[in-house]
Amino acid sequence: MSPSRPSALLLLLAAVGVGVGVGAESANSLSVIEASRLLALDAEIVRGLRAYLEEEEERRQREEAEGDPESHTPEHPWIPAPLASIRRYIHEFDAVTEGHVGANFEPGGNEGVPSADPLRTLVIARRLGRDWPALRDAHFRNNMSWQGVVEAVEAAEARLGVAGGREEVAGGTALSLMRLHHVYNLHAHHLAQGSPAPLEDGARARRRSAAMPLLRASDLSAVGVKAMEQEMYGRAAEWFQAARDAEENEAEQESPQSASKSDTFRRQMDLLLHISTSLHDLLLTRRGFTGQTGIFPEQLSQISLMQQKESDVTPPDLEKLGKDDPMSASTTPRDELTFSKLCRGHRFLTPLEESRLKCRTDTRGSPYLALMPARVEELSLDPLILAFRDVLSPRQIEEVKDLARPMLEQAATAIGLNSGTISVRSSHTAWLRDDTHATVRSVSAKVAALTGLDVEDDVGGEALQVNLYGAAGHYIPHHDFVGAHYKAWEMQPPDGRTLALHPLGDRIATFMFYMNDVEEGGRTVFPRARVGVEPRKGSAVFWWNLLPTGMSDFRTLHGACPVIRGTKWVSNKWIKHHPQLHRRPCPVI
Structure with missing residues (x-):
């Protein structure tokens, strides 16, 4: 069976009776x-x-x-x-x-x-x-x-x-759980018991528990089906094994009349476990391991899934995936692997690189900050990524949230809102202009003081974008720039429409505020810069999307890690290129 033919796979899943009934909307x-x-x-x-x-x-x-x-009449019998x-x-x-x-x-x-x-x-x-x-x-x-x-x-x-x-609502959440499982290297048996805790070094998951499991065997198999649809065969095998184990636990508590149904389900899980394992090993045989999502480095028939899963908690050897390409406009398997590792809290910078990073108080050259300098933390020097601590007050944060709540809508991306958009980004978004409220204007003034840039709506920046991420809310690795320079001047033929759509130029920089403490998960990570940022209420992070020449800086690839527990509120101020001519001038050639 070819790993690139998921449609045939879905027919097989339907044939064995696994509930695939989650259409495109799922x-x-x-x-x-x-x-x-x-x-x-x-x-x-x-x-x-x-x-x-x-x-x-x-x-x-x-x-x-x-x-x-027998008080009910024959015409209207009472049936309990x-x-x-x-x-x-x-x-x-x-x-x-x-x-x-x-x-x-x-x-x-x-x-x-x-x-x-x-x-x-x-x-x-x-x-x-x-x-x-x-x-x-x-x-x-x-x-x-x-x-x-x-x-x-x-x-x-x-x-x-x-x-x-x-039925499709269950399919959507199954996809979210599958993504959490993969990015954080969670254990399906832990998840079945209601614990999304990451698998720590040396930790072994309990396969059986006397406690009532949160997820049923049918819930676990549904996630496995989703993983198969996404060609994440290694992860799917784990879900099918967990579903089989859960069915054994459930069968012990059910009546003898349910034994036949339980046996049928276990046989189905055995078949799907065999199929997912075979597809996993076949893919490795044909393509080798290049960091594919949901695939383990070694064949499951030779090294068990559990052994490979436990070894995955150690820092990765990225050299096995070849050299990094910081100028790639698209996300590579290396980027995806680094993204997942950073989401789990792994550190990639060498001690020498970390020793060059400084924390300081800084007025940023602004009279606005003279009496209360900003607390600045350097996260990366090249590309430059800065964290600012305690830049928004609790009152400002709550007022921005209150203003945004009635306006929250399903988030779209630069490619628009369609059936695949939520696989890219899962959040609700509202846009607040400076004239919405005095608090929004004060937020823009704070950004201007901290960056030294012109950020006024329709003059130097875009409206404040407020995002609410919920369960498994995420944004896959992406760039904030629209590639105006690249598309307009380097493509053949040039894309003049891009310039027309962005008269103020591309997004030269991003300033992002964190508006709550996330219970677990939700980091912002930069795979190519090899750094991650923990969401901390009142703090912010700033980076340049464009090089001083105005060219796109592909090293600023970044993404929002899935939220494990709780919710995540952030707001972004995107700053435009052309109005900053005298504030960040082009270098002399």
């Missing part, structure tokens, strides 16, 4: 806002189910007291809902939310709820995509009390703008 990850709405809908369902159980208990006690359990299924649905919700969701929960602004956790978001998406429709449709319409529950849920769906019974 390629998108769920944002924190969408996840919050799903959580609110699930909370509404559970509220209705609790009320239904109370009503049923009161009815049972009343009938026992009256001694007449399977109360055990309802209790299981409520019990799982309690386990998933762990007390974070109150009776009056509504989405929007709650950064600590389980909707900001990709593991729990996946469970909630599966519950709404499969479990609730099965529970809803299992009851008869003559049960008027149950019909009241269903109608209340339908009203909540309309109010929140989301609906249960959509």
Whole structure:
């Protein structure tokens, strides 16, 4: 089977009965806002189910007291809902939310709820995509009390703008979890237990646990299918193994009548495990290891997945991947590997390189900072990347968030918003102009003072872009410049349209603020500069996107690591080239 024929693979997955039913829309990850709405809908369902159980208990006690359990007429027989299924649905919700969701929960602004956790978001998406429709449709319409529950849920769906019974929502979160698993070298068995903690040096994952797992075997297999679709065969093999182990745990707690179904599922996982392992080794045989995403360096038939996974926590030998190409406009496998390692906290700079980096207080040549100099930390000297500490006050941060919240929309990239965009960037974005509020103007004034550049809207800079990243929110490695000089003057024929679209020139520099402390994950990393930045509330990072000549600096490739826990708020000020002629003049040739 060819590793480059995923369509044939999907037909095989469908043939063995694995739930592939996640269409093209499932390629998108769920944002924190969408996840919050799903959580609110699930909370509404559970509220209705609790009320239904109370009503049923009161009815049972009343009938026992009256001694007449057959009180319903033949025309309208009372048919009880399977109360055990309802209790299981409520019990799982309690386990998933762990007390974070109150009776009056509504989405929007709650950064600590389980909707900001990709593991729990996946469970909630599966519950709404499969479990609730099965529970809803299992009851008869003559049960008027149950019909009241269903109608209340339908009203909540309309109010929140989301609906249960959509399989694609689970597919989106499966993709997010797959990305987290790969970038941070997480262990599928840890994830099944609800712990997204990275695999540390010498740590071994527990394959069995007496605790109730957070993810079901079907959840784990769904992530494996997503990994297969992305040709991440090594990672897929781990998910299928975890799914098989989880099914064994679940089978021990199920009735004997479910044994046949459990055996079928395990045979399916054995087949998929064999297929993913074979495809992994076949790819290595044909192409060798060049840092492909989701592929281990050695064949799984020779060195076990666990052995290779544990060795992956050590600093990488990038020399095996060939020389770096800092002038490449596209992302290379070496860039992807370095990106993942930096996201995990690995350090690539040599002691000599680090010894040349300084921390200092600096007025930046601005009277604005004379009485309170900025705290500057050098992260890289070439290309120059600077971190500024405590440049925004808590009040400014909260005001910017409050202004942005009503305007947040699904983020698009420079190539537009389409079915593949969220695979590139998963966040919600709002744009705030200087005339929006005095706080926005003060933020722009701070950027101007710290950089010495003209950043006024439509004069020297763009409007302030505010981004909210939720569960597994990320931005793959990219450049901030649009390549105006390159596309306009070096391409044949020249791209004059690019110049027309950017009359103020390309983005000469980026100034990015961190507006909250991320619970875990969410670093900004520069694979070619070999440095990473931890998000710290009130701090900022600055870098030049263009060389002094005005040419694109491809070494500024950077990306946002996926958020493991919590949410991430950032805001960007992009500064244009032409208005800085006398502030950053071209070098004398």
